Amino acid sequence: MKSKILRMLKERQTYVSGEELSAQLGVTRAAVWKAIGKLREEGYEIDSATNRGYRLVSCPRDRMTRETLLDAATYDGSMWKEIYYAKQLDSTNLEAKRVLLEGRGAEPGAVVCEQQFSGRGRRGRGWVSPLGAGLWMTLVLRPNLEPMKASMLTLVAGLAVSRAVEELYEIPATIKWPNDIVVHGKKLCGILTEMTTEEMRMTGIVVGIGVNTGITDFGEELREKATSLALEVAKPDEVDRLMVFRAVLRQFQSCYEQFMQTKDLSLLIDDYNARCITVGHRVRVEEGASAFEAWAQAVDAQGELLVRLEDGTSRTVCAGEVSV
Numbered sequence: 578m579k580s581k582i583l584r585m586l587k588e589r590q591t592y593v594s595g596e597e598l599s600a601q602l603g604v605t606r607a608a609v610w611k612a613i614g615k616l617r618e619e620g621y622e623i624d625s626a627t628n629r630g631y632r633l634v635s636c637p638r639d640r641m642t643r644e645t646l647l648d649a650a651t652y653d654g655s656m657w658k659e660i661y662y663a664k665q666l667d668s669t670n671l672e673a674k675r676v677l678l679e680g681r682g683a684e685p686g687a688v689v690c691e692q693q694f695s696g697r698g699r700r701g702r703g704w705v706s707p708l709g710a711g712l713w714m715t716l717v718l719r720p721n722l723e724p725m726k727a728s729m730l731t732l733v734a735g736l737a738v739s740r741a742v743e744e745l746y747e748i749p750a751t752i753k754w755p756n757d758i759v760v761h762g763k764k765l766c767g768i769l770t771e772m773t774t775e776e777m778r779m780t781g782i783v784v785g786i787g788v789n790t791g792i793t794d795f796g797e798e799l800r801e802k803a804t805s806l807a808l809e810v811a812k813p814d815e816v817d818r819l820m821v822f823r824a825v826l827r828q829f830q831s832c833y834e835q836f837m838q839t840k841d842l843s844l845l846i847d848d849y850n851a852r853c854i855t856v857g858h859r860v861r862v863e864e865g866a867s868a869f870e871a872w873a874q875a876v877d878a879q880g881e882l883l884v885r886l887e888d889g890t891s892r893t894v895c896a897g898e899v900s901v
């Protein structure tokens with residue numbers, strides 16, 4: 578009911594009477610009044626005037642609740658059906674997998690939390706996820722897609738985050754293949770895509786996205802490697818996780834819809850390559866126990882990195898760790 582009231586107040590942009598709200602929603606005026614009270618507690622500034630009703634003055638900034646997140650996920654043509662919010666989780670990826678396995682809620686959806694105590698990174702690493710200092714989110718998807726193609730969604734998400742950050746802030750958000758978002762040489766965001774399977778069948782895909790928004794001290798180990806929006810933008814006070822969340826969802830939807838048309842990256846790859854800092858550089862590719870150096874030439878529509886070796890031959894790299 579709170580979201581419906583919010584939507585009506587937003588659409589109208591002026592006073593809406595308690596009588597009209599209660600009639601439209603089929604609830605008592607006392608119930609409307611109670612819901613308005615709850616919205617105010619969540620940080621919505623709602624003016625009330627005798628004989629006129631309620632008017633939405635402002636929405637909370639950077640204040641994550643299921644309500645504010647749902648609101649951010651609601652835009653014209655939005656595909657997002659469910660938002661799961663918790664203050665603390667082991668990992669949003671783990672929670673997203675539980676959601677899929679238990680058949681809880683609807684897809685596509687997103688799991689978001691304020692703090693992860695067991696944040697997961699690539700290659701079995703952890704992911705530092707302090708309270709309130711990042712957007713720790715996982716997209717919950719059940720696409721009609723061959724399991725082999727699931728990893729391409731990582732690149733789709735990378736492109737979406739790069740576009741989202743550049744849309745909101747005047748900073749260059751480049752991509753380090755396959756999926757790190759890098760600002761001025763330091764990592765701003767990491768992405769971890771995982772699959773859920775049942776009896777060898779892929780039942781869903783979770784795309785975990787961790788954007789460092791408010792971290793200002795990464796500690797000795799990460800200081801030279803990691804960054805955050807608060808450290809990069811001109812006005813750190815204005816960094817707003819809800820805005821970032823909304824922009825990421827919108828950009829992801831747009832990229833995802835194009836991806837699903839062809840089930841590869843052909844409609845996205847030009848923009849991806851234009852943002853990719855790996856391309857045009859000499860890279861070191863570590864594959865299991867072996868490593869080699871090569872020139873990165875481009876990323877292809879399958880998401881593989883095309884490299885040229887010392888002897889002039891070319892090959893693609895599909896997994897492994899690449900450093901520029």
Ligand code: BTN
Pocket residue numbers: 667668669670671693695696697698699700702704706712713714715757766767768769785786787788
């Ligand atoms: C990487 O190693 O670069 C990937 C990091 C992915 C971190 C995000 S934070 C939200 C989601 N939940 C997790 O446990 N991991 C991903």
